[in-house]
Every structure is written in structure tokens, then in C-alpha cells.
Amino acid sequence: MQSFDVVEWGKPLQSALKATPVPIGTEVLVRIKYCGVCHSDVHIRDGYFDLGGGKKFRMADRGMTLPVTLGHEPYGTVIAAGPDAKDVPLGQDMLVFPWTGCGSCARCLEGMDNHCMAPRYLGVQRPGGYADHLIVPHARYLVDVKGLDPAWAATLACSGLTTYSAAVKLLPLPKDEWVLVLGAGGLGLSAVAMLRALGHERIVVADLDPAKFAAAKAAGAAATVNAGAADALEQLKAATGGMIYGALDLVGAAATFQLAYATLRKGGRYIVVGLFGGEVSISIVPTIQRAIMIQGSYVGSPQELRDVVALAKAGKIKALPVETRPGERISETLDQLKAGTLIGRVVAQMA
Ligand SMILES: [Zn+2]
């Protein structure tokens, strides 16, 4: 099999040829057709996330040893299964839920793999989908996406699931209240599509790059604001007529945290998803007096992925523009994601 691996932190991926794995136990083997190229792989390839204050969350200190195969939006054909695998859709094309846990703790057993304290994520702790073959630990992580465009369906495994899970933490809100979406990259556009799919229309998108506003409007945003402008807060208030009830932060930087926090009305909710990194200090008293909720949201559960796929099959989610590129261009795509120059999503075509 062929894979595209991180061999040295921060360096371009390298193509590798290795033996195709044989599934054991409950495992299934998937021949990968598509794998979305996600922004979080930029950080993982660099080898760290920025914790702020000069501190870093280093992948090498968290049990990742090189070489590794990234890629956590895999889609492909189930071609083999281990002797203990049951109900395996052999020969069928399936989306793979990548956020697999240890499989045995209380959270995993209740279907909340994404809250497992010993995660075994595909494309992070286990080999991922930047390869033509992938081992999946159990058939319960396969999701049928028949009827959806397969390249777009691949992106539901991370950006779709992540934004859906964040949106259901925020909603329902009164229909006439505004939701602020911070960031108009792939995750931001997906967040707009999820909010719309869940029935919320008053969405204002803020980004540093006005070139992304047309895509935000096309995804369903009602208004856009240049977050880099000196008067961004005033622009936001002018666009929405006042304070914001809910904010989804798909950037997750100190500046977006502060902008969201400053705009929240009493009872406002701020869900932070983006992993740009950094740190903020906030005053405790106004957080209490304004009854503000601050919540982190990380990917989602297997059931939430099935829920988001059901919404997509019902035609409720507007598909984002997806460009397919060969696996050899994953590295270049990660460079563009890092530079912030991509509009919409890129999905690697693996086989
Ligand atoms: Zn991702």
C-alpha cells in the first residue's frame, strides 16, 4: 500500500510503500477513495499546538512517534474484516468515524468515544486516511452515506461533525437572535451550513479576509464583518442591531475569543472549536453577571456523525464547494491551509 507520511515534524509529507495491513479481531480494512485535508493536520504536521505564553502541546510528548500517516476524513470501500468482526458491509463504500476511543472505558461503551481519556484517533494516534488502505478498529465506526457526493461526504467526518456538534450545543436560540460565526475558512463555512440546516438564519460571519465573504454568503450567512477592522465591534453591532446571543469560534485565537466575549449579551453562549491557539485572561465577575457560558467543543460522537449524515441525506445541509486533488498534493494543500489562502475544502483522491 501507499501512504503519505510525516517523517520529520514541520516538513513535507513523504510517499511510502509498505505492506497492506491484515485486519485482526474486530478490525475492518477499507480501501480509501477520498480523504479530506483538514486544517488540524497543519498543526499535527508541525508537531505541536500553540498553548499560548510560549507553551506548546507537542505531539512527540503525547505518544506520537514518527513516521505517522495523518488524515481523519476517510471514505472508501470495505474490503476485508478480522475473524471477530460482525455485520461488516463488505464491498460497500462507507464513511469512517475517525475519533475512536480505547473501546473499553465507560465513555466509549456509552458511545462517547470523543470523550475517551485514552483516545486512539485514526490519523492521530493510529494510521489515518492519507493512504490507499486503512484499518478501522470496529465496523460500528462505518457510516453509510449512500446518495451523497462521496468527496463532500468525506468532509462530514471532521469538519461536518465538528461544526454540527458545536451548533447543537448552541441551539436552539430564539430565531430573531444573531449567531456570530468567527472564521470563514472550511470550518466556518461548514458551521454556517449546519446552523442553517438546524433552522437558524440570523448568522453573521467575521473573518480577517474579505475575499472569503462571498463564500460565507453562499453558504448561508446573512451578514459579514471584517474582523481585522479597527471598528470591528462597532460594525458587528451595526450589522446585528446590538449584542449577540451565541458565538461559534472556528478560529480559536485570543483575538476571536476577545471579540466574541465582548459581543455576548446576558445569557450569551460562546462555543470555541478552532485550534489556532493562544491564551486569554477574562474577568470573573462580568462572566457571572452576564451569565455567559464558555464551552469547548471537540469533534463529536459516532451518533452525532450518523445524525449529521441523516441531515445531509434529507437535503438539509448545503454542500460546500469541494476540490479534489491527488494524494501527492496533500502537502501543498496543508501549506495553503496554513497560509489561509484556500477557499472551500480540498479532498485528496487516494484510489
Ligand atoms: Zn479535522
Ligand SMILES: [Zn+2]
Ligand atoms: Zn475509552
